[in-house]
Amino acid sequence: MLGFINFKFIIAIVATSLTVIGYIPYFRNIFQKKTKPHLYTWLIWGITQGTATVALLHGGGKFGSFSLIIGTILVLFVFLLSFKYGTRDITTSDKLVLALALLAILIWWQLDSPLIAVLMVSAIDAIGYIPTIRKSLKDPWSETLFFWVIMAIVDLLTIIANAKYNLLTVAYLSTLFAANAIVIISIYFSRKKIK
Template sequence: MAGIPLDKQLFSLLALVLTFVAFLPYMRAILRDETRPHVFSWLIWAGGTVVVFFAQLADGAGIGAWPIGISGAVTFLVAFLAMRTTADTTIVASDWVYLALAITALPLWWLTSDPLYAVVILTIVDLLGFGPSMRKAYGAPHEENATFFTLMALRNGCVVLALEAYTWATVLFPAAVGIACVLFVALILLRRRAVAQAV
């Protein structure tokens, strides 16, 4: 990869490795019925992540965007596995709102010819996509995988370091989602402690 600094290549490779280290056990846990992801969250995250990947490429993210693109593809696989197994399929009105917002990102990008608008919308939608999972994790914290979201926070940190161009369109999504993953892990762990103390 001529012309790409070695540190960018290494952080991109580390982000890819962390993606698979996080996702493979998570998918195995779904198949074993140890983790019950909320299907709507994963569909929203998958669609948004793929669009952000293309927006990042359009704004010069280079090699730093590839872990996001691969993550989007794998996230669709998680959503598919969740639908085929015993996933949480309870859907409330706000879940439909999150999905509708996610769908608006592509037309807005097309109308404005600026990937930043799509990234801003999809970052907001991705963060809102935590809503159904947070609601579920609050009531059933042992059905979510804190290790997975910890690894995803680390992965997103590596993605930011691997970016070849630092713009709002390239940095916003991985940084915001990484912070959201940290907060989600905190919620899971606090609720597990509260549930254990209540028993």
């Protein structure tokens, strides 16, 4: 049992370290005005990832929460940077997704159902990727490919680091992995098409 816990802890530390490493070039590119984060996307992700992190802890994920806690802090920092360095082409659908993210938190509080909340924030988070995917298809050089690849790897490692496997601990992370993979594909193939 001790070896199993140590393995999970080590994987969690690696995932958390990769989270920080992945953000370094992303922040650099933001400050160099190469990467332009979408304001609403990052706000939505801050809300959904924060909610999912609490749900993961509630579901017994333990070490799996390390990278999500640090990631939530970094996501909120990118959101703040979006005011100065990001894009603000906010659509009606962006406002709707934000309202749904806030609704998921309210549902958890009122119905005491973390599962419904985590399933909602998983779906909302996936929808929250749409502005970034749309932007990446239009302007693939406005995103940092390395960041998205690292985040996809972090998602897989975080799933492995979970102490328990259930919908509370896996649904959100699986959604993140799939959405990050779509962003990677969008950036990669759009860049090839432009060359």
